[in-house]
Amino acid sequence: MNSSLQYFANSISRLLLPVDGAHAAACEEMATAMSSAEAAAYKGLQQCIETVMAEVERLLSAEQKATDYKAPDDGMAPDHRPTTACTRVVAYLSRVLESAFTALEGLNKQAFLSELGNRLHKVLLTHWQKYTFNPSGGLRLKRDITEYGEFVRSFNAPSVDEKFELLGM
Template sequence: MQWAVLVQVVRPNTLKRCELQYAHMKPNQELESIASSIIQQAERLLTAEQKATEYRSVDDSLMVDHRRTTACTRVVAYLSRVLTAVEGLNKQSFLTELGNRLHKVLTTHWLKFSFNASGGLKLKRDINEYRDFLQNFNTPTVNEKFESLSM
């Protein structure tokens, strides 16, 4: 009903432009929805797998566990599957958006924890793992963000 009124009021060029903008917005909205779903799943994995004491062990001994955390392993495995499935013209912009959102989610997630010396080393291992994986996205802005975290 609205389009019928619009056709009568708007010049044909303007109408074509509106239709093109709508057609362009729809894929972007779908990509936005997909990115949100992927990030929500990553958040669920972090919440389910990350133990509250994982970065603050009771025994702050010299024996440091250099393995990445289970949460890190699960998130990277999930994102690896996502990366292999992404293709098309919007791939680079999609991966940039995904990487930026993941950076925000991870930094917010890590702020919930307290750390001791060995936990800090374990966090550094996780950060390096995320950084190494996200280099596959080939997105300089995301690489810079994770590079600054690993310093």
């Protein structure tokens, strides 16, 4: 997009200056086209986030076991690793993140990552409300929260980091 604007400003715009009203009309048309392109890109990114979150919900549903957070009291040592659901979600989102870092830049990337982080936080809260926890399960949940928190730190979105830090508390 930027190269189109530069070309317009450097070449076309100058040619239109002597023509009465043409420069203003062309600038207005260019602004309308840019606005339309931005709206389409925004809609596309929102749909992308919707699709990504649907997959996160599917993974959580398929992989999270009731015993992950309420292990039977059988005398075995508690498992301090992240749950399989957590590991799979982070692996999936890591691939999404790779694509985002390749395809987006600047404020677009930041807005996308912030929205993704906020939506992940919301999905996880809703997901965890379905479970009951015993003490060792609570420790396992804390481990998952730490894992998710470390992952979202790569988003460079302070508001998202704060939400995940509060979860840990």
